[in-house]
Amino acid sequence: MTIASNTSSGASASVNLSSIVATAEQLIDGWELVVGLEVHVELATKTKLFSASANRFGDEPNTHIDPVTLGLPGALPVLNRHAVELAMRLGLALNCRVQPCTFHRKNYFYPDLPKAYQISQYDQPLNIDGWLMLPGDVRIGVERAHLEEDTGKSTHAGGAEGRIQGSDYSLIDFNRAGVPLVEIVSRPDIRTSDQAKQYVSELRGILLAVGASDAKMEEGSMRCDVNVSVHKPGTPFGTRCEIKNVNSIRSVGRAIDYEARRQIDLINGGGVVKQQTLHWDDSAGRTNVLRTKEDADDYRYFLEPDLVPLAPDAAWIERVRAALPPLPAARRAVLATLTGAGKESEAVAVVVERGQDEYISAVAKVGGDAARALIYVQQAFAEEPATPRVPAGDIAALSLMEKNAKLTSTQAKTLLAELVANGGGDVLAMAKAKGFEAMATEALESIVDQAIAADPQAWAKYKAGEQKAIGALVGAVMKLSAGKADGKAVTALLQAKASS
Amino acid sequence: MSPTQGTGRVDRAHSAGRTVVDIAAAVANGSLSAVAVLEENLAAIAARESEVHAFNLVTSDRARERATQIDADVQAGKKVGRLAGVTIALKDNMCTRGVETTCSSKILAGWKPPYDATVVRRLADEGAVFVGKTNLDEFAMGSSTENSAFGPTRNPLDTSRVPGGSSGGSAAAVAAGFATASLGSDTGGSIRQPAALCGLVGVKPTYGMVSRQGLVAFGSSLDQIGPFTTTVADAALMMEVIAGHDPLDSTSLPQPAPALLPVLSQGVKGMRIGRITDMPEGSSPDVLAQLEAAFDALRAAGATVVDVQMPSMSYGLTAYYLVAPAEASSNLARFDGVRYGLRVDAKDLNSMYGATRAAGFGDEVKRRIMLGTYALSAGYYDAYYGKALKVRRLIADDFAKAYTKCDVILTPTSPTVAFKFGDKTSNPLAMYLCDVFTIPTNLAGHAAMSVPFGTGEAGLPVGVQILAPALGEAPMFRVAAELERAQ
Numbered sequence: 001m002t003i004a005s006n007t008s009s010g011a012s013a014s015v016n017l018s019s020i021v022a023t024a025e026q027l028i029d030g031w032e033l034v035v036g037l038e039v040h041v042e043l044a045t046k047t048k049l050f051s052a053s054a055n056r057f058g059d060e061p062n063t064h065i066d067p068v069t070l071g072l073p074g075a076l077p078v079l080n081r082h083a084v085e086l087a088m089r090l091g092l093a094l095n096c097r098v099q100p101c102t103f104h105r106k107n108y109f110y111p112d113l114p115k116a117y118q119i120s121q122y123d124q125p126l127n128i129d130g131w132l133m134l135p136g137d138v139r140i141g142v143e144r145a146h147l148e149e150d151t152g153k154s155t156h157a158g159g160a161e162g163r164i165q166g167s168d169y170s171l172i173d174f175n176r177a178g179v180p181l182v183e184i185v186s187r188p189d190i191r192t193s194d195q196a197k198q199y200v201s202e203l204r205g206i207l208l209a210v211g212a213s214d215a216k217m218e219e220g221s222m223r224c225d226v227n228v229s230v231h232k233p234g235t236p237f238g239t240r241c242e243i244k245n246v247n248s249i250r251s252v253g254r255a256i257d258y259e260a261r262r263q264i265d266l267i268n269g270g271g272v273v274k275q276q277t278l279h280w281d282d283s284a285g286r287t288n289v290l291r292t293k294e295d296a297d298d299y300r301y302f303l304e305p306d307l308v309p310l311a312p313d314a315a316w317i318e319r320v321r322a323a324l325p326p327l328p329a330a331r332r333a334v335l336a337t338l339t340g341a342g343k344e345s346e347a348v349a350v351v352v353e354r355g356q357d358e359y360i361s362a363v364a365k366v367g368g369d370a371a372r373a374l375i376y377v378q379q380a381f382a383e384e385p386a387t388p389r390v391p392a393g394d395i396a397a398l399s400l401m402e403k404n405a406k407l408t409s410t411q412a413k414t415l416l417a418e419l420v421a422n423g424g425g426d427v428l429a430m431a432k433a434k435g436f437e438a439m440a441t442e443a444l445e446s447i448v449d450q451a452i453a454a455d456p457q458a459w460a461k462y463k464a465g466e467q468k469a470i471g472a473l474v475g476a477v478m479k480l481s482a483g484k485a486d487g488k489a490v491t492a493l494l495q496a497k498a499s500s
Numbered sequence: 501m502s503p504t505q506g507t508g509r510v511d512r513a514h515s516a517g518r519t520v521v522d523i524a525a526a527v528a529n530g531s532l533s534a535v536a537v538l539e540e541n542l543a544a545i546a547a548r549e550s551e552v553h554a555f556n557l558v559t560s561d562r563a564r565e566r567a568t569q570i571d572a573d574v575q576a577g578k579k580v581g582r583l584a585g586v587t588i589a590l591k592d593n594m595c596t597r598g599v600e601t602t603c604s605s606k607i608l609a610g611w612k613p614p615y616d617a618t619v620v621r622r623l624a625d626e627g628a629v630f631v632g633k634t635n636l637d638e639f640a641m642g643s644s645t646e647n648s649a650f651g652p653t654r655n656p657l658d659t660s661r662v663p664g665g666s667s668g669g670s671a672a673a674v675a676a677g678f679a680t681a682s683l684g685s686d687t688g689g690s691i692r693q694p695a696a697l698c699g700l701v702g703v704k705p706t707y708g709m710v711s712r713q714g715l716v717a718f719g720s721s722l723d724q725i726g727p728f729t730t731t732v733a734d735a736a737l738m739m740e741v742i743a744g745h746d747p748l749d750s751t752s753l754p755q756p757a758p759a760l761l762p763v764l765s766q767g768v769k770g771m772r773i774g775r776i777t778d779m780p781e782g783s784s785p786d787v788l789a790q791l792e793a794a795f796d797a798l799r800a801a802g803a804t805v806v807d808v809q810m811p812s813m814s815y816g817l818t819a820y821y822l823v824a825p826a827e828a829s830s831n832l833a834r835f836d837g838v839r840y841g842l843r844v845d846a847k848d849l850n851s852m853y854g855a856t857r858a859a860g861f862g863d864e865v866k867r868r869i870m871l872g873t874y875a876l877s878a879g880y881y882d883a884y885y886g887k888a889l890k891v892r893r894l895i896a897d898d899f900a901k902a903y904t905k906c907d908v909i910l911t912p913t914s915p916t917v918a919f920k921f922g923d924k925t926s927n928p929l930a931m932y933l934c935d936v937f938t939i940p941t942n943l944a945g946h947a948a949m950s951v952p953f954g955t956g957e958a959g960l961p962v963g964v965q966i967l968a969p970a971l972g973e974a975p976m977f978r979v980a981a982e983l984e985r986a987q
Contacts (some may be wrong), residue, residue, distance in 0.1 A: 067615055071834045072597040073716040074617060076749050107830050107876075109853055116833030164849060171837075206611070300876035302885065305721035305827055307750050 019234055022191040031230045033260050034237055035190035036250075039203060040181050041213040042150065042221040043086045049149045049180035050077030050119065057219055061173035062324070069178045071114030076306050082179035084126070086149050088312060088320045090182055090212040093327055094142045100311035101126045101146075103304040108297050111164075112152035112172050118335025120148035120183075122301045126310070132186075133329055134198045135344055141187030152177035182212070188227065188237065193256040200224060200249050205328035205353055217248050224252055228259040229273070238263070239273040243287055245280045255280045259287055275460075331357050337376040338364055345377040355386030368396025369403045379413075379418050389423040397427040408486040411436040436484070444477075444485055448493050451476040463498050470494055519654035520586050520734035522626075522683050527585030534585030538629055539679070540578045541587045544677040545631075553653050554672040556592045557600055559851045560633035563587070566629045570908060581626030589679035591670045592633035593640055594725070595714040596620055603716050604648035605638045607835045607842045607860030615949050616716020618749070619725050619742045623974045626741050631679045634669030638862045639832065640690055640718045642666050645936040646925055647864045654921075655698060657960060661918040664694030666932075667728070671698040681738055682728045683921050687719045688820050689913075689938025691724035691726045692950040696913035696963020699952045701735045701980065704938075706970045707945035708753035710739075711746030717831040720751075720825035722942040732951065732980045739973065741973055752833060755971070763974045764981040769802030771975065774906030774967075777807045780814045780936050783915040788957030791851065791912050794953050794964045797986035798910075798979065808902035808909060812894040816940040817932060819895070822875045822888035823943070828865075829872030835860060867928065896944045911937045913950040913963035937965055947972050953987065 022032045045055050051068035067075035088098050104122035125146030132140050141259050153176045158168030184203065190196050204222060215222040224247075229240035241263070244257050263273050326334070335357045336343045338391035351357055356377050363373040366436040381388050398419065402412040415430055430436075431484045451473050452459045461469035470491065502591050518537070526532035542560055549555060570585050590596065593603045595613035602608045616624070624630075637647035645653040645668025655663040656676035663672040666682025671694035674682050679749075686689040686704035695702025703726040710725045718722060727738035737760075744757035775795060837843035837856035844855035861869070875884035902909060914934055924931040941948040947970065950963040964983060968976035 067613075070839060072613065072615075072840070073601070073603075073611075073834070074613065074615075074712075074714040077714050078748060107833060109833065109836060111838045111849065112838075114834065114839065116836060117830055250720075296880045300830070300873065302826060302830070302876055302880075302881075305719075306717075328602070410556050442817055 014291045018306070020189050020191065027233070028230070029262055029264060030232065031260070031264050032233045033186075033191055033193070033256070034188050034229045034231065034240075035193075035196050035256055036188035036227040036240075037184075037186045037190065037196060038109075038225040038227070039149075039184045039186075039200065040223045040225075041090075041184070041207055041215060042179040043083050043182060044211060044213050045080055045082050045086065045180055045493060047080060047082075048178035049080050049083050049147070049452055050178055053178065054340055055179050057221065059175060061171075061175060064175045069114065069174055070217075071116075072229050077119060077304075079307060079310065080180060083147065084310065084312070085320060085328070086147065086210075086212045087126055087180075087182045088317065089210045089324065090184075090207065091130065091145045092317070092321050093206050093210045093212075093324055094127070094130040094145060094184070096130030096133055096145055096450045097125035097140060098127055098312055098317050100124070100309060100463050102309045103306050103307045104146075104301045110151070110154075111170060112154045112174075112177065114152065114174065114177055117153065118149060119304055119307070121146035124309075126312075132199065132202055134195060134202060138195060138198075140189045140199055141334075143185045143187050145182050148183060150176050150179040150181050188229075193253040193260070196226065197249050197253045200252055201353075202328065204249075207325055208355070209331075211325075211326055220247070223247065226252060226255055226259075228256055228263070230260055230263045232268070238267075239275050241273065241276045241287075243278045243280050244290065245282075247282070251282050253281060254282075254285060255287065258285060262287065300375050335360060335374070339370045341371070341374060347374050350378050354381070354382070354384075354403050356381055357386065358386070359388055359392060362392035363395045363399065366393050366396045367400070368392070369399035372399035372402055376416050380416050384420070388420075390419050391424045394419055394424045394427055401427060401431065405486050405489055407431060407436055407487075408484070410483070442490060443492065444481070447480045447485065448473075448497070449489065450480060452497075462494070510767055512864070515673045516848060517567060518680065519581065519731050520729060520737055521731070523586050523680055524583050524737070527570065527574065527627075528580050531587070534570040534574075534629060536563065537585050538563055538567040538587055538631070540679070541631055541678055542559075548656065548676055549678065551659055551709070552656050552672050552676050552678075553651055554589070554634055554656075554676060554678055555632040556635050556650055556669070559599060559630060560632075561628050562599070563631055572627065581628075582737065583623060584627035586628050586681065587631050587679045587866075588628045589631050589634045589670055589673040589682035590620065591640075591667050591682070591684045592816075593636060593637055593685060593718075594620060594628070594633075594683060595716070595717040596633065599633065601633065602648055604636045604640045605835075605860065605862070605865070606649045607648075607856070608716075608840075609840050609842065613714070615714065617725075617833050618711035618746045620714065622742050623683075631666060634667070634682060635699045636669055637666035637690075638865050639716070639828070640666040640685055640687055640723075641828070641864050641868055642673060643689070643931050644919075644921075644924065645669060645672075645692055645694075646921065647862055652921065655918045657699060658918065658958065660925075661920050661960070662697065662916065664697035664918065666690040666694075667702075668694050671695055671700055671702070672730050674698070674700055674730060680729075681734055683725055683738075683742070684728055684916045685715055685718070685723055685725050686938075686942065687724075687824060688724045688942050691728065691947060691964060692915045692938050692963065693934055695728055695950040696952070696961065696965075697918040698728075699804055699961030699963075700730060701732055701803035701849040701949065701951050701984075702726065702728050702963075703735050703739060703949040704941060704947065705739065705743060705973065706753070706947040708745045708749075708751050709755070709758075709947070709971070711742075711749040711752050711972070712738075712748055712775065713748040717827075717833075719827040719942075720831060721945075722820075722824055725904055726949075727926055731762065732984045733764055735949070736764060753971075758971075758973050760973060760977045764977050766978050767801060768798055768979055768982045771798075771803040771908070771979065772803045772906040773798050773803050773979065774808040774902055774909035775805050776810050776813065776902075776909060776911060778809050778813070779911060782933065782936070783912050784917075784957065787912045787914070787916060787962050789954060790954040791910060791964055792961040792982055794910055794986075798982060801982050801986070803979075803982075806906050808905055810898050810902060810940070811894075812891065812898045813940050814936070816895055816943055817936055819888040819891035820866055820939045820943060821871065821932060822884050823947065825868040825872030826875045826885050826888075827872065829876065832861075832865065832869055864928075892943045896912070897941050899940070899944050899946060899967075903969045903972075907968070908979050909967040909980075910973065911965045911967065913965040917956045917958070917962060941967055944970075946970050947976055949976055949980055951983050953983055 130142035156167035229238040644662035670682035
C-alpha cells in the first residue's frame with residue numbers, strides 16, 4: 001500500500017537523505033541502490049478476517065464463501081480476534097509498537113474485489129516503528145505491519161499474457177477473498193539485492209517461528225512488492241519504481257539486479273526514471289511497465305464505518321509478548337554456541353530454518369556430540385520434520401562412536417542414512433552387523449607399516465615435506481584395511497611416524 | 501383515480517383499530533385468529549394497493565402459511581412470541597431469505613438474499629407475520645418516495661400527496677391498514693418524516709441499538725432501523741423486540757434491548773423539555789402552532805420547558821450531504837454487474853461497469869454517488885468530507901451542551917405537512933430541506949422519534965419530533981406517551 005504523502009520506500013521526496021549508506025563495494029558503478037520491501041503474508045487463521053468461512057488454500061474454487069466474503073448487500077464484517085492476535089505476534093517479533101488502530105476502506109473496482117473496496121488500515125495501523133536484524137548486524141527498519149483482507153483470485157482465459165485486457169473470459173475464485181493479510185512495509189534501508197533476499201528470508205523465518213503464517217511464496221501466502229531506486233551517495237533518493245509479482249526469494253534478487261541495472265543504464269544514457277509500477281516477468285528475467293504514476297488510482301480512503309476502532313489493551317499486548325517463542329536470530333546464536341560453529345555458519349542457519357535446533361539440543365542433553373549432530377542433521381534431515389523421527393539418543397550414540405574413533409566418518413554416514421531410512425535403530429548393533437568397527441590402534445599401526453613398505457617412494461617424498469604424497473599412503477591403508485581404518489587416525493599416525 | 505381528501509386521521513378501519521399490543525395479546529390467548537388479522541390486511545390491500553402502491557411485493561402466500569402455523573401453535577398450547585400474529589411490512593432494503601429484496605432499484609431487481617436481516621429474524625422469532633416488502637426512494641435516497649424505480653407511493657390520507665420518504669411505502673402500508681406495523685430505515689429522517697406525513701409514530705433509535713446486519717447500506721455511520729406504528733405503546737413493543745446487541749454488527753451496542761413499555765405510564769412530571777431558540781427557519785405556521793401546543797401539553801402535565809441553543813443545527817444539512825453520499829458512493833460500488841443483480845453486457849470490463857450502473861441506478865442515486873466520490877477524492881477530501889466530519893463533531897458538542905439543561909428536545913419533524921407530488925422533484929435542494937430537523941440526530945448518533953400531534957394545512961397530520969441523547973429512549977418514550985395522551 002502506498003500512502004498519499006507518506007511514501008514508504010525509496011521515496012521521491014527531494015529532502016530524503018538517508019543515514020544508511022552503502023559501502024564502497026556495495027555500490028554499482030558508483031550508484032547506490034535503495035530498496036524497500038512491501039511483503040504481504042496470509043495469516044494462519046482458521047477463518048477469514050471478517051467472516052466465519054474457512055481460510056484454506058487449494059480447495060475447490062468458491063467453496064469457502066459467505067455473504068460477507070461475496071460482499072452481498074447488507075452483510076457486515078466482524079473482526080477475527082485470532083487474526084489480530086497473530087498480527088500482534090508478528091508486530092512484536094519485528095520489534096514494533098502495537099498501538100490503537102482503525103480500519104479504512106480502499107476503494108477501487110475490480111471483479112475479484114467483491115465490495116469494490118478493500119478493508120485495510122491507513123493512517124493508524126496496528127504495528128508501527130519496528131526493525132529486523134539481518135546477519136552481520138544490518139538493521140532494517142520496519143515502518144508498519146498492518147492488517148487487511150485479501151482479494152479473490154482471477155484467472156483470465158484466452159487473450160494475451162493472462163491479463164484481463166483481451167481475455168475471452170475471466171474466472172474468479174473467492175476462496176481467497178477476505179483471507180487475513182498482514183502487509184509489512186520496510187523502510188528504504190536495504191542497499192543490496194543480497195540484503196533484500198536476506199530480509200525476505202529472515203522475515204519468513206520469523207513468520208514461521210511465531211506461527212503467524214505458513215509463508216509459502218510458491219502458494220502466494222507470502223508475496224513481495226519491491227521498491228527500487230538508484231542515486232549517487234550523498235544525494236537525494238532517486239525516483240522509485242515498484243515491482244510486483246516477485247514470487248520467490250531468488251526472484252527478489254534477480255528483479256532488483258535487473259531493475260537497478262535498467263535504471264542506471266537509463267540515467268547514464270541521459271534518460272530519466274519515471275515513477276512506475278512494474279511487473280516482474282520471471283521467465284524473461286525482466287520488468288515490464290504495468291502503469292505510470294499519472295494513471296494511478298485514487299483510492300478515496302475513508303474510515304470504515306462498519307467497524308469500530310481496535311485498541312488492544314496493555315494486558316493483551318503483554319500476554320502476546322510473553323508468549324513469543326525464541327526467534328531465529330536468537331536461536332542461531334544459541335545453536336552456534338552449543339555446536340561451536342560460527343554465528344554465520346550455513347549449517348546453523350539451515351537447521352534453525354528447519355526448526356531442528358531444538359533437536360540438536362536434545363542430542364546434546366543425552367550426552368551426544370553437538371558439533372557432529374549439527375552436521376548429521378544438516379546433511380541428512382532435510383526431509384525430516386522439525387522434530388525428526390530418529391530418537392535423539394540414536395544420533396547421540398552415533399556421534400559418540402564417531403568422535404571416539406569407533407567409526408570412520410564414512411561408516412558413520414552410512415549408518416546415519418540407515419537411521420533416517422528406518423526412523424532410528426540400535427547404532428551399536430547396526431555397526432556390528434555391517435562389520436563397522438574402527439580398527440584398534442595396534443592393528444592399524446601394522447597396516448600403516450605394510451603400506452610404507454609397499455611404497456617407499458611415496459614415503460620418502462612425504463618425509464621430505466611433499467604433503468600430497470600422503471594421499472597414496474592413506475589410500476593404500478584404506479585398501480589393506482578393507483575400509484575399516486579411520487582416515488583421520490591414519491593421517492595422524494603417518495604424521496607422527498614422519499616427524500619421529 | 502380520484503384523490504382521497506385528507507382527514508388527518510389514520511384510517512384504521514381495515515385493521516379494525518387494532519394495535520400491535522392488542523393483536524399480540526388476543527392471538528396469544530386464542531381470542532383472535534392470526535389468519536383473521538392477516539385477511540383483514542389482505543382485504544385492505546386488495547381494495548387500495550393499486551391506488552397507494554405501498555408495496556414492491558406482497559407475500560400473501562407465505563403470510564397465510566405463517567399465520568396458519570401461529571394459530572395452530574396457539575391451538576396446540578405451544579408458547580408463542582410477543583408479536584404472535586402481528587402483521588408487519590418490511591422496507592424493501594431489508595434482506596429476507598429467499599424473498600426478492602430490491603431497494604426499489606433496477607440494479608437489484610430479482611435479487612433474492614440467502615439470509616434474513618437480524619431484525620427480520622427477531623420479529624419472526626416473536627411470531628410476526630410478514631405481509632410484504634415496501635416501496636422506498638431508491639436505496640433510501642429521498643424524502644418523498646418519488647425516487648423509486650418502480651413508481652411512487654401515495655399518501656393514503658390524501659393520494660394527491662407524497663407519503664414522505666424514503667420509507668414512504670412502510671408508512672403508507674400502516675396508514676392504509678395494509679399491516680399493523682412496519683419497519684423503516686432512517687439515515688437522515690427516513691422514518692420520522694414519513695411517520696409525520698402519514699400521521700404515525702416513527703422511531704429512529706440510538707445508533708447501534710438496532711442491528712444493521714441485513715440492511716442494505718446507504719450511509720453506514722448514519723443508518724438505523726426503526727418501527728412505524730399507530731400508537732406509542734406499539735412502537736415501544738416493537739423496539740423491545742428488535743433492539744439489543746447483535747454480534748453480527750460490529751457497531752451494535754453491547755446493551756440489551758431497553759424496557760420501554762413500563763415507562764409509558766410514568767408521565768413527564770419534573771422532566772425538562774428543550775426548546776431550540778435558534779432553530780432553522782422555514783417551517784410553516786400550522787406546523788409551528790402544533791409544536792407550541794405540544795409544549796403546552798407537556799407543561800400542563802408537569803414538565804418544564806427550557807431554552808437551549810443549537811447553533812450548528814443549520815450546518816447539519818450540508819455536512820449530511822457530504823457524509824451520507826461519501827459512504828453511499830462506497831457502499832453502492834459493489835453493484836457492478838459481476839456477481840448479482842443487473843448486468844448490461846458490453847465489449848470490455850469497464851464498459852460493462854459503466855453500462856450496468858448507467859442503466860441500473862436512477863438520477864438521485866447517480867447524483868449522490870458523484871457527490872460522494874467527489875467529496876472523497878484526493879485534493880478535495882479535506883475541504884469536503886474532512887470538514888463535514890468536523891461539523892458532525894460540532895453538532896454532537898452542541899447537543900451535549902443542550903442536554904446538560906434538558907432531558908429531551910422538541911422540534912417539528914418536517915417543516916410542512918405532506919406535500920403534493922412533483923412539488924420538490926425539480927429542485928433537489930428544496931427536497932433536501934425536508935430533513936433539516938431530522939438530520940442532526942443521525943449525525944450525532946442519537947435517538948429521536950416522531951409522534952402525530954394535531955393537524956395542519958388541509959387537515960393533514962403534523963408530526964412533533966422528540967430528540968433524545970444516545971440511549972435516551974426511555975425519557976423519549978415517556979414524552980411520546982404524554983403527547984399521545986394529550987391528543
